[in-house]
Amino acid sequence: MIEKLIVLEDIDPVIFYGVNNANMQLIKALYPKLRIVARGNVIKVLGDEEEMCAFEENILK
Numbered sequence: 001m002i003e004k005l006i007v008l009e010d011i012d013p014v015i016f017y018g019v020n021n022a023n024m025q026l027i028k029a030l031y032p033k034l035r036i037v038a039r040g041n042v043i044k045v046l047g048d049e050e051e052m053c054a055f056e057e058n059i060l061k
Helices: 013-017 019-030 049-059
Strands: 002-007 035-039 042-047
Touching: 002 049, 013 019, 019 035, 042 049
Parallel strands: none
Antiparallel strands: 002 042, 035 042
8 A cells, every 4th residue: 555645736725625525525436445635735645556546647637
């Protein structure tokens, strides 16, 4: 299991997470094998490398 920190620099976290964290809940549903924790402008992701790569590829687009 690996851990990755992603810092939201170019987008307001409130917009990214959505109203009542709706967007974050959708992201968590799309990647059920990952543990995703959001605090402020930092997203901490824990999981296996393969899932992590897919997550990162889609989030950082």
